[in-house]
Amino acid sequence: MxxxxxxxxxxxxxxxxxxxxxxxxxxxxxxxxxxxxxxxxxxxxxxxxxxxxxxxxxxxxxxxxxxxxxxxxxxAAEAVPFGHFDVVDYVANEAPTLGEGIAALARYFRIIRADFHLRFEQDDDEGRLWLELPPSFGLVVPYTTEFTLGCIFTRFRGIVGDGFAATEIRFDYPAPGHLAEYERVFACPLRFEAEETLVRFPRSVLALPQPRADARLRLVLERAAAAVLARLPPASDLTQQLRQALSEELRGGTPTCEQIARRLAIGVRTLNRRLQGEGTSFQQQLADLRCELARGYLEDRRLSISEVAYLLGFSEPSAFHRAFKRWTGHSPQAWRRRAAN
Incomplete structure (x- = not known):
């Protein structure tokens, strides 16, 4: 197909x-x-x-x-009709230019997925759209990225036609076996195993007018989208940054609070105080992230228990066994057997 x-x-x-x-x-x-x-x-x-x-x-x-x-x-992304994402689809559609439509999509994307981070910037040379997924998505990052970017491309192509074209897309994972479908859907140069997932657009594309834009309707929709966004629980940038930093440091061993504080460019006391104010702690965030990632890694039977322990920063498999039993009440082997049944 x-x-x-x-x-x-x-x-x-x-x-x-x-x-x-x-x-x-x-x-x-x-x-x-x-x-x-x-x-x-x-x-x-x-x-x-x-x-x-x-x-x-x-x-x-x-x-x-x-x-x-x-x-x-x-x-799946190509099959999802316009309007499926409710007010976010429509507010992006009513922006006068493609660049402003992408900016509106990024601004209100939390309405669609509060746990994803979609960020858009543009300057005199180009526009850049970043997509970051939670570390807990682990093994399904490629599929989720395909679906998310596929929805974005399908939507804007439906508005402005084939004029919606990226300069390049970078993916933070290896090239898939179905590369031909990537080339068909995205129709631009693709780069894999990059440091981040990023779509680059030329200024000429961002300046394209959106033919169905209505300035008065846009104001109504912007107010509606802003009201929905205001009702969402506030996202903690600190917690998101902490989890991202932890996930990047895990393979080198168990990250310390001092190490992560340096990455975040804040003091250790400040980090602990702010986390305490959010009802959590450094150790709790580390344990929660490790538990989430461990359950995902154990689904991949190509990874040995020792390899999972290494990916999570444990010095030896026995330490991982004890921690996993404490988190879930099961040993890693029992969890793997249970998930396979």
């Missing part, structure tokens, strides 16, 4: 879950898939939010296997 059929309708009960959209598109029995993994049907709408990393990875794995479509995430 190279693209979704034009008459495909995204089932409402898979609306918020990209792997289920792709599975339904390929004719997979979604009910059986969820039952086999052990995901409650009522939780499927917001599965990407509520699932533990291990179950999220299992959902992607089973959707890919049963659909026999390695480009499932890209095809």
């Amino acid at each position: 190279s693209r979704p059929p034009a008459d495909f309708d995204v089932p409402l009960n898979t609306a918020c879950c990209p792997p289920l959209i792709g599975a339904a598109l390929a004719g997979v029995d979604v009910e059986a898939l969820l039952a086999d993994i052990g995901i409650d049907r009522e939780a499927a709408d917001d599965a990407d939010y509520s699932l533990a990393p291990a179950l999220r990875a299992a959902l992607w794995r089973e959707s890919l296997q049963r659909s026999r479509d390695p480009a499932l995430a890209l095809h």
